[in-house]
Amino acid sequence: MDTPKGYKYAAIEGNLKYSGRLDLALIVSETPCVAAGTFTANKFQAAPVLVAKELVETSSRVQGVMINAGSANACTGEEGIANCKRSLELVTSRLGLTPDAILPASTGVIGLQFDMKKWEAAAPVLAEAVGKHTGDDFAKAIMTTDTFPKKASRSITVDGKTVTIAGMAKGAGMICPNMATMLGTVITDAKIDAAMWKRIVKTGVDSSFNCVSVDGDTSTNDCVLALANGASGASITEATEAEFQQAVTAIMRELSYQLVQDGEGATKVMQIMVSGAKNDAEADQVARTVGHSPLVKTAIYGKDANWGRIVAAIGRSGAEFEANDVQLTMCGIELFKNSQPTDADFDTLLKPYLEKRDILIDIVLGNGEGKAELFASDLTHEYININADYRS
Amino acid sequence: MDTPKGYKYAAIEGNLKYSGRLDLALIVSETPCVAAGTFTANKFQAAPVLVAKELVETSSRVQGVMINAGSANACTGEEGIANCKRSLELVTSRLGLTPDAILPASTGVIGLQFDMKKWEAAAPVLAEAVGKHTGDDFAKAIMTTDTFPKKASRSITVDGKTVTIAGMAKGAGMICPNMATMLGTVITDAKIDAAMWKRIVKTGVDSSFNCVSVDGDTSTNDCVLALANGASGASITEATEAEFQQAVTAIMRELSYQLVQDGEGATKVMQIMVSGAKNDAEADQVARTVGHSPLVKTAIYGKDANWGRIVAAIGRSGAEFEANDVQLTMCGIELFKNSQPTDADFDTLLKPYLEKRDILIDIVLGNGEGKAELFASDLTHEYININADYRS
Known part of the structure; x- marks a missing residue:
């Protein structure tokens, strides 16, 4: 240093x-x-x-x-x-x-x-x-x-x-x-x-x-x-x-x-990019809802291309957007747009990327100017080990 | 039935x-x-x-x-x-x-x-x-x-x-x-x-x-x-x-x-009661912040009387209150008021209660009329097991 x-x-x-x-x-x-x-x-x-x-x-x-x-x-x-x-x-x-x-x-x-x-x-x-x-x-x-x-x-x-x-x-x-x-x-x-x-x-x-x-x-x-x-x-x-x-x-x-x-027990770093939101605050809200979702975090830990959990988290974030405008791309693979899955064989395509430490999650909400970025860890067995008996 | x-x-x-x-x-x-x-x-x-x-x-x-x-x-x-x-x-x-x-x-x-x-x-x-x-x-x-x-x-x-x-x-x-x-x-x-x-x-x-x-x-x-x-x-x-x-x-x-x-992997049911908030919405916000906190959930799973995590969650909830007015009681034991711990030997007193399934968490924020109630589960190894490979 x-x-x-x-x-x-x-x-x-x-x-x-x-x-x-x-x-x-x-x-x-x-x-x-x-x-x-x-x-x-x-x-x-x-x-x-x-x-x-x-x-x-x-x-x-x-x-x-x-x-x-x-x-x-x-x-x-x-x-x-x-x-x-x-x-x-x-x-x-x-x-x-x-x-x-x-x-x-x-x-x-x-x-x-x-x-x-x-x-x-x-x-x-x-x-x-x-x-x-x-x-x-x-x-x-x-x-x-x-x-x-x-x-x-x-x-x-x-x-x-x-x-x-x-x-x-x-x-x-x-x-x-x-x-x-x-x-x-x-x-x-x-x-x-x-x-x-x-x-x-x-x-x-x-x-x-x-x-x-x-x-x-x-x-x-x-x-x-x-x-x-x-x-x-x-x-x-x-x-x-x-x-x-x-x-x-x-x-x-x-x-x-x-x-x-080095998040407690972490094995992954999700880089969550949100753009096209009404404003930066709403973009941040979406990024945090995805990044904090235990279901998203455990799927990433499990190297599971279960992207529906990401879309569900976007949907409950409270941000304003048209469902039809939302696009989700993960590790460069376009997975969801026009309210439905793309034709990508996402399990096969994502597999090698999900083995890596860095997982890029790119969310476009619409045509707004708002954007945000969040780095978030996954949720693992080790997190539970550490926190269920941290004081003892 | x-x-x-x-x-x-x-x-x-x-x-x-x-x-x-x-x-x-x-x-x-x-x-x-x-x-x-x-x-x-x-x-x-x-x-x-x-x-x-x-x-x-x-x-x-x-x-x-x-x-x-x-x-x-x-x-x-x-x-x-x-x-x-x-x-x-x-x-x-x-x-x-x-x-x-x-x-x-x-x-x-x-x-x-x-x-x-x-x-x-x-x-x-x-x-x-x-x-x-x-x-x-x-x-x-x-x-x-x-x-x-x-x-x-x-x-x-x-x-x-x-x-x-x-x-x-x-x-x-x-x-x-x-x-x-x-x-x-x-x-x-x-x-x-x-x-x-x-x-x-x-x-x-x-x-x-x-x-x-x-x-x-x-x-x-x-x-x-x-x-x-x-x-x-x-x-x-x-x-x-x-x-x-x-x-x-x-x-x-x-x-x-x-x-x-029967929450995925759950071993506990926290009953979180919030009162004295400015309004019901803010009480609900506090209850949900506590009930969703991974640190609170893992402490409860670990039967750990680590009540500071509950106070920290209240503090970041975004609800308005005077820190000095907040009172926390857990399973009937008063733990925190006037911005500091009570004299209770909380580890000894809480131990038998933390063995039980139902954990009562009572939070008073002040003198407002707002109140809320939330039942929330703990966060356990089994939750991770279930969700890290749910699709497979």
């Missing part, structure tokens, strides 16, 4: 909930950063979401991100917020930083209060470890039911200088971000104005993390936190914004794809 | 798709009936849905219901409608009835055209069998992935005469009716006016079939067809409507419960 200049990492076994695995991670920039963030649309926002949101809006001294796995610190009331702030103090004080310098994020079980004795023991170890680890270690430490760490990076040249952007994310379950994914961190050494950075992060998230779904469940903790510390010496201006945006979005899309690919 | 007077049944191995199992069923009344029906809200309504809907509206000679399993005759265009009508003619002509006398319903794979040669062979056998079978046989013949036949019946006394109502349904997967369930048939020997019968059927469906969910997938074929032949000699009047309504609703609720209980 390419690493932006001026950041240090720590990734430790904090023993906050689990033993014998990394569960506490920190990125610290050597200098204050321009911070941006997008946060879950869930009405029950976790304590770290509330705290990070406020810091992104008010603090001019942000220079790090701390993430713990094991406990989400969500649905924990005032006590949860106090615990979150205390956990930040325990770490910032040891790094010579003010308490508003680190953005928090948490993932894990909802409804448990932090065990602060464990945090008091872990904080000095974490602070001590800063600089001893890498971005790859950070990506590993934030995993929960993930089977591989998600990371992506890219360097571009701006004004003759190299600007690097890196992203690390965790996901797997409770994924259907509406605003942000589970936990994503994007860092860069570009020098950039706060308003521009916020705009770039929002634009990137809208066409990446907000277009993926594992199980339709938007978490209480979803967030993407983004830092820019300027260490490259290269400034992003209006002239270079587009190129920079492209790189940031590309990294976010790479991470998002990895999230779906 | 109590059986209303004046109906005859046939349930045969039609060999329409499967061999060696009942797949074609018919109820015929000795005299013309008052017919009512509720039909799927899916935009792609199957051919039999379109045909039955028209017959319910226009025909005064309805006196039967014919159901086939194996092919849904959905997404089959004009050819599908022609095949549906032809299948009715093949049977009505042999029974001395006009072609508009039988309401059709189909269940099975979407997107396949009927094999009319098989229908030509099956129709005489079906007509010949009328009167040789029972309502129980009918309920068996309409099963697809169902593991037991769904039926309910009840008799009440009206004007000193016995009126009997019986219901038969099939379901299991693709169940989240919005208008009707997969296939339900309700017959009675009451004498009743068409407008009243339609009203009673709609009212019953709204608080029964429309309140159940297995997988959130509303089928292209959902319908409830209802016949009243008057053979009991007892008339339902305004004075006795309420009592009759109660009996009809009770039967529909019994059938609905059976549908969830």
Whole structure:
């Protein structure tokens, strides 16, 4: 992974909930950063979401991100917020930083209060470890039911200088971000104005993390936190914004794809493209109804060309369209139009494609301008294994 | 099962798709009936849905219901409608009835055209069998992935005469009716006016079939067809409507419960009660978001008191409420209020309840008048087994 200049990492076994695995991670920039963030649309926002949101809006001294796995610190009331702030103090004080310098994020079980004795023991170890680890270690430490760490990076040249952007994310379950994914961190050494950075992060998230779904469940903790510390010496201006945006979005899309690919128990990535809708919102509604349908997901898992389930999902999506205008193409094979199946021998034609990981589902609803795209995983035995006893 | 007077049944191995199992069923009344029906809200309504809907509206000679399993005759265009009508003619002509006398319903794979040669062979056998079978046989013949036949019946006394109502349904997967369930048939020997019968059927469906969910997938074929032949000699009047309504609703609720209980792979029935919402629609939205959440469904399957997943689902439902007003009670144990967990030792307290089949989830959103109820199944390994290779 390419690493932006001026950041240090720590990734430790904090023993906050689990033993014998990394569960506490920190990125610290050597200098204050321009911070941006997008946060879950869930009405029950976790304590770290509330705290990070406020810091992104008010603090001019942000220079790090701390993430713990094991406990989400969500649905924990005032006590949860106090615990979150205390956990930040325990770490910032040891790094010579003010308490508003680190953005928090948490993932894990909802409804448990932090065990602060464990945090008091872990904080000095974490602070001590800063600089001893890498971005790859950070990506590993934030995993929960993930089977591989998600990371992506890219360097571009701006004004003759190299600007690097890196992203690390965790996901797997409770994924259907509406605003942000589970936990994503994007860092860069570009020098950039706060308003521009916020705009770039929002634009990137809208066409990446907000277009993926594992199980339709938007978490209480979803967030993407983004830092820019300027260490490259290269400034992003209006002239270079587009190129920079492209790189940031590309990294976010790479991470998002990895999230779906590693969706709990997933074996497939459906890429659902909807066009011709009345508007984008209705196209999105259709894409999500198809992508969340347990019957579609299990058919794809079973490598079954049972496309009728897709059409049925389109039909119950609530979007407005003429049934007769709808066209369904799967992996390049036209299957349904004019309200009836095409002549394609779809079982034979689709068979080789259904063996692959990526399944392209192309839905045309009519002549409208609305379109949407969604990456969604399948629904498998392993998903049930993981979620029927996640807490135990 | 109590059986209303004046109906005859046939349930045969039609060999329409499967061999060696009942797949074609018919109820015929000795005299013309008052017919009512509720039909799927899916935009792609199957051919039999379109045909039955028209017959319910226009025909005064309805006196039967014919159901086939194996092919849904959905997404089959004009050819599908022609095949549906032809299948009715093949049977009505042999029974001395006009072609508009039988309401059709189909269940099975979407997107396949009927094999009319098989229908030509099956129709005489079906007509010949009328009167040789029972309502129980009918309920068996309409099963697809169902593991037991769904039926309910009840008799009440009206004007000193016995009126009997019986219901038969099939379901299991693709169940989240919005208008009707997969296939339900309700017959009675009451004498009743068409407008009243339609009203009673709609009212019953709204608080029964429309309140159940297995997988959130509303089928292209959902319908409830209802016949009243008057053979009991007892008339339902305004004075006795309420009592009759109660009996009809009770039967529909019994059938609905059976549908969830026999949801594909289901081991649990969640009864989700939402109150205090801004209005009924928002309460329903919350109930459905919780009832469809794969994470909630798998936790219930795993007998895991992981109530945070329920709160997270409430939070992403899109309903309006103050997070601080929300209260969650499960199986009588108060778990969450004032934005934080109660002091209950919920793991210990809930353990015995989570072993049971029926799981009561009680959600209070605030002080509004809106309320809703939903029966939903869990999500299990067996659901995946069934749906990953349903077609094969």
